[in-house]
Amino acid sequence: MCALVEVRGLTKVFNGVAAVDNISFDLYEGEILGLIGPNGAGKTTTLQMLLDLTTPTSGEVRIFGKAIAEDRAAILKAVNFSSSYISLPHSLTVRENLSIFARLYGVAKRAGRIRELALSFEIEDILDVPVRRLSSGQITRVCLAKALLNDPLVLFLDEPTASLDPDIADKTRRLLQNIKAERGLAILYTSHNMKEMEEFSDRVVFMDMGRIIAEGRPDGIKERFGGASLEEVFLKIARGQAR
Amino acid sequence: MNLWRVFAYATRHLYLYKRSLPRLMEVFYWPLLDLLLWGFVTVYLGRLQTPVPGFVTFFIGALILWDMLFRSQQGISVSFLEDVWSRNLLNIFVSPMTQAEYIASLLVISVVKLILTSTVMITLAFVLYSYNVFHMGLSLIPLIANLIVMGWSIGIITTALILRFGQEAEVLAWGVALLFQPVSAVFYPVSVLPPPLRAVARFTPSAHVFEGMRSVIASGVFPTGEALWAAGLNAAYLSLAIAFFSWNFRVVKKKGLLVKIGE
Ligand SMILES: Nc1ncnc2c1ncn2[C@@H]1O[C@H](COP(=O)(O)OP(=O)(O)OP(=O)(O)O)[C@@H](O)[C@H]1O
Ligand SMILES: [Mg+2]
Numbered sequence: 001m002c003a004l005v006e007v008r009g010l011t012k013v014f015n016g017v018a019a020v021d022n023i024s025f026d027l028y029e030g031e032i033l034g035l036i037g038p039n040g041a042g043k044t045t046t047l048q049m050l051l052d053l054t055t056p057t058s059g060e061v062r063i064f065g066k067a068i069a070e071d072r073a074a075i076l077k078a079v080n081f082s083s084s085y086i087s088l089p090h091s092l093t094v095r096e097n098l099s100i101f102a103r104l105y106g107v108a109k110r111a112g113r114i115r116e117l118a119l120s121f122e123i124e125d126i127l128d129v130p131v132r133r134l135s136s137g138q139i140t141r142v143c144l145a146k147a148l149l150n151d152p153l154v155l156f157l158d159e160p161t162a163s164l165d166p167d168i169a170d171k172t173r174r175l176l177q178n179i180k181a182e183r184g185l186a187i188l189y190t191s192h193n194m195k196e197m198e199e200f201s202d203r204v205v206f207m208d209m210g211r212i213i214a215e216g217r218p219d220g221i222k223e224r225f226g227g228a229s230l231e232e233v234f235l236k237i238a239r240g241q242a243r
Numbered sequence: 244m245n246l247w248r249v250f251a252y253a254t255r256h257l258y259l260y261k262r263s264l265p266r267l268m269e270v271f272y273w274p275l276l277d278l279l280l281w282g283f284v285t286v287y288l289g290r291l292q293t294p295v296p297g298f299v300t301f302f303i304g305a306l307i308l309w310d311m312l313f314r315s316q317q318g319i320s321v322s323f324l325e326d327v328w329s330r331n332l333l334n335i336f337v338s339p340m341t342q343a344e345y346i347a348s349l350l351v352i353s354v355v356k357l358i359l360t361s362t363v364m365i366t367l368a369f370v371l372y373s374y375n376v377f378h379m380g381l382s383l384i385p386l387i388a389n390l391i392v393m394g395w396s397i398g399i400i401t402t403a404l405i406l407r408f409g410q411e412a413e414v415l416a417w418g419v420a421l422l423f424q425p426v427s428a429v430f431y432p433v434s435v436l437p438p439p440l441r442a443v444a445r446f447t448p449s450a451h452v453f454e455g456m457r458s459v460i461a462s463g464v465f466p467t468g469e470a471l472w473a474a475g476l477n478a479a480y481l482s483l484a485i486a487f488f489s490w491n492f493r494v495v496k497k498k499g500l501l502v503k504i505g506e
Contacts, residue, residue: 014499045499053338054499072244073339081337085502087330100258103251104338129289130262131329150323171254 002029004154004186005050010059012045012210017044021210022059027154030184032177034191034201036230038238041207043190047156050188051081056126063154068077079225082147083158084204090132094123094142097131098149105150117145120175122168136163144172146180156190173200206229208237244347252348256322257355270356274364276308279307282372290464300460304453305429305453307364307443311387312427312449313392313420318353320401320416326407327504336501344491347487350395357391381467382459389473393448394420396484403484403491409504421440422483445454448473448480465479 005027012020019043024196027033035043036068048054050061052068061068088097095114102110118124127136131142131168131198142161147155161169173196191197197204198218206214207223214221214237218230227233261269285302326332335345369376377383400421405412426440427449433441444450451473453464495501 012499019499042500048502053333053336053496053501055493055496067476072341076337076339079337081333083333086333087257089325089329089331089332089462091266092255092258093262096255096258100251100255101338103254103370104248104335104340106339143334188314 003027004029005066005188006060006062006065007046007050008060010046010049011057011062012049012054012058013041015072020049020056020212023207023210023212023213025205025215027186029153029186029190030180030202032180032189032202032203034189034197035205035207036190036192036194036209037240038198040209040232043207045083047083047188047205048157048188051079051156058167061181067242073111078149078153079156080147080154081156081158082140082143082160084140084160085112086143088131088142090145092199093128093130094118094134095127097142099145101146102149107149112150114145117148120148122171123146134241135224137165137168141168141172142163151183153184153186153219155185155187155189158191158194161193163190169196194229194234198230206233206237213237244341244344245339249344249347249351252335252340252345252503253351253355256352259325263504270360271363272361275367277306277310278364278367284370299372300374300378301457302430303368303372304376304379304456304460307361307376308367308390308452308456308464309427309429309449310364310387311357311361311423312394314357315353315391316398316401316420317394317416318356319349319398321393322349322352322356323402323405324413324416325411327469332504333502342489346399346488349398349455353395354391354402363407379456379459382455385470385474386459389448389452389477391472392453392477393423394482395472396480397423399481399484399488403488406495406504407491407500409500420443423447423449426450432457436468446476448476451476 003026006167007026008024010020010023015164023046035046037043042051045054049056049219052072063079065168066075068075098114099110107113121140121144123145131139134142140160143150144160161172164172176185176187179199180187188194201218203216204218204221205212214224220232222228222233227236267317276457282303285299289299326335330342365376368376397420404415426436426444426447428444430434433444433450433454436444451469455469457463
């Protein structure tokens with residue numbers, strides 16, 4: 001197994017307080033890594049630093065063995081991101097939006113790729129609808145389609161399933177799992193849905209107050225903290241009964 | 244710089260105009276309003292026996308040229324705001340598109356928007372007041388180019404400030420260009436200004452452009468000196484604006500504000 005993303009001693013201090021405090025972990029090829037933790041634990045800040053949207057106070061991030069500053073274009077071409085707090089230009093239709101991002105990523109055979117993804121995310125019938133008329137779950141699906149346009153090797157997702165109905169959320173997870181199985185896609189994602197974390201993640205990193213307090217396979221974590229489910233473990237840790 | 248990405252992203256704004264009636268209205272509404280209001284004022288003042296010869300020509304010409312500077316600036320800052328409003332900035336900055344390419348695409352779109360509004364304005368001026376801006380001939384090209392570049396500098400600085408201070412700074416997108424109007428000597432010669440402002444005007448590219456415009460209209464002589472002054476100032480200001488933007492971008496990334504903008 002090869003580490004596509006290596007994080008070493010990553011730290012972010014905001015106004016004297018460490019939002020992310022000296023964390024290290026790897027994300028391997030063909031792995032789904034779940035990042036969990038209470039509100040304010042530092043998950044979003046971590047993802048932002050991996051994507052070079054926020055500059056770390058100290059520490060190092062390497063993607064495909066390189067720091068983003070070394071070869072930004074090459075790295076970002078093979079990476080993508082989606083989250084519940086982004087959207088797409090509202091006046092443009094779904095197809096127009098996807099086609100613009102396909103161009104930015106230099107995707108060949110754009111129309112075919114968009115059709116393929118539309119089918120996967122069940123958005124064929126809204127391809128020609130302006131984004132402003134979509135429901136939030138539909139927008140989430142369109143953003144996920146955007147995130148897969150470039151056939152990324154690494155996908156960062158911040159609460160990707162937050163506004164999806166159980167049916168679509170389930171289909172989305174399956175879809176991502178298939179892509180992972182087919183071509184070794186690595187996913188780092190956050191979620192507050194512990195059941196999803198348990199079923200979907202190969203490995204979990206548990207953050208609290210900027211630090212990693214547990215890391216491993218969901219089963220292993222449950223065992224270590226003596227919980228029947230990840231949710232139980234989460235509650236124990238969040239309420240300070242586990243330290 | 245990957246030009247393919249620059250133009251790909253500029254098309255996003257063209258789609259917007261195809262789709263958004265209010266945005267398209269903007270192209271026609273403001274120029275029409277400006278021309279009607281100031282045009283009639285001009286016509287009226289022209290009827291009084293003003294001692295200024297060619298008063299109407301000065302005034303409407305100035306109106307059209309000022310609008311170009313304004314549009315050039317708006318083309319940048321409003322297009323950027325559209326990405327803020329639609330929570331699209333992160334999509335851009337996690338894509339292979341670089342900061343420089345993003346700015347370049349804003350410049351492209353600003354020129355496209357400007358061509359659109361100026362065509363409307365020039366046509367309206369001709370229809371309403373039989374005013375032909377092209378009587379200034381080829382002199383127009385360096386004058387307009389200088390106004391566009393000055394608009395870019397203001398637009399880029401405004402954009403940097405919005406990036407930094409968020410929605411509270413949005414009003415700047417509409418107001419900052421107007422700040423330069425008094426010292427730009429759009430409707431009157433620089434000599435009208437009190438000495439301190441005259442000194443400021445010397446360092447304002449648009450003031451040289453409008454002095455130049457009056458010289459072309461009055462005597463037909465191309466104001467080489469003014470045009471060169473304006474170009475030199477513009478080169479300096481545009482470099483400063485770009486440097487300010489990228490310094491500011493680094494600060495915003497350090498403060499973790501990129502993800503917060505628009506909230
Ligand atoms: N730009 C910023 N400036 C100052 N403090 C910040 C900034 N961004 C985040 N923080 C702080 O850093 C901490 C971690 O925030 P972060 O958004 O990473 O948490 P999170 O784990 O994603 O939480 P949630 O589950 O609520 O999404 C919080 O205390 C937050 O207030
Ligand atoms: Mg978060």
